[in-house]
Amino acid sequence: NAGVTQTPKFQVLKTGQSMTLQCAQDMNHNSMYWYRQDPGMGLRLIYYSASEGTTDKGEVPNGYNVSRLNKREFSLRLESAAPSQTSVYFCASSSGGSGTGELFFGEGSRLTVL
Amino acid sequence: GESVGLHLPTLSVQEGDNSIINCAYSNSASDYFIWYKQESGKGPQFIIDIRSNMDKRQGQRVTVLLNKTVKHLSLQIAATQPGDSAVYFCAENGGYDNRDDKIIFGKGTRLHILP
Numbered sequence: 001n002a003g004v005t006q007t008p009k010f011q012v013l014k015t016g017q018s019m020t021l022q023c024a025q026d027m028n029h030n031s032m033y034w035y036r037q038d039p040g041m042g043l044r045l046i047y048y049s050a051s052e053g054t055t056d057k058g059e060v061p062n063g064y065n066v067s068r069l070n071k072r073e074f075s076l077r078l079e080s081a082a083p084s085q086t087s088v089y090f091c092a093s094s095s096g097g098s099g100t101g102e103l104f105f106g107e108g109s110r111l112t113v114l
Numbered sequence: 115g116e117s118v119g120l121h122l123p124t125l126s127v128q129e130g131d132n133s134i135i136n137c138a139y140s141n142s143a144s145d146y147f148i149w150y151k152q153e154s155g156k157g158p159q160f161i162i163d164i165r166s167n168m169d170k171r172q173g174q175r176v177t178v179l180l181n182k183t184v185k186h187l188s189l190q191i192a193a194t195q196p197g198d199s200a201v202y203f204c205a206e207n208g209g210y211d212n213r214d215d216k217i218i219f220g221k222g223t224r225l226h227i228l229p
């Protein structure tokens with residue numbers, strides 16, 4: 001039972017390069033999320049998708065784009081990476097609906113932008 | 115601004131004692147609150163949740179208390195064990211646009227267990 005799978009686990013980029021973080025869940029969940037975690041800052045919501053075909057901005061969406069490709073997959077794209085985007089990125093999913101807060105998280109993707 | 119914050123960044127507790135981790139939230143429209151535990155190098159894990167129509171909920175060795183009057187949430191861990199060492203986050207749903215699926219996290223409290 002894989003749960004939430006993120007790829008890649010580690011990535012180093014140069015400023016201005018682009019990349020896509022992939023996320024897939026096998027729990028038939030409706031809602032999916034991308035968070036970033038910086039030291040001492042907790043988790044900040046970048047984008048989320050309450051259902052297939054919908055995406056919404058979170059707290060810190062600037063510099064990112066997302067695609068809910070299908071019910072299973074939710075990708076996060078950095079079009080032109082900046083050093084400020086150096087962080088650990090977590091994808092999560094939940095069954096969704098009214099206030100269902102049990103998110104299941106992936107193991108994280110550590111991104112360094114030089 | 116939109117925030118779910120914590121009173122203390124680090125809490126040290128003697129093994130076997132009870133731990134109390136506090137959280138303040140600012141959005142009075144939030145109606146659902148969650149506690150997560152994050153161990154080093156891992157993603158957060160759900161511990162317990164509570165709806166705004168309740169003021170207390172108990173799980174296995176954990177209790178969450180909600181005081182809506184002062185917008186305060188706490189997590190109590192009974193008989194703290196070495197395995198409880200982690201960072202604990204409170205989270206709320208809704209944010210300022212009151213979207214149920216929008217889960218916002220606080221900054222976290224590191225719980226350190228003393229032998």
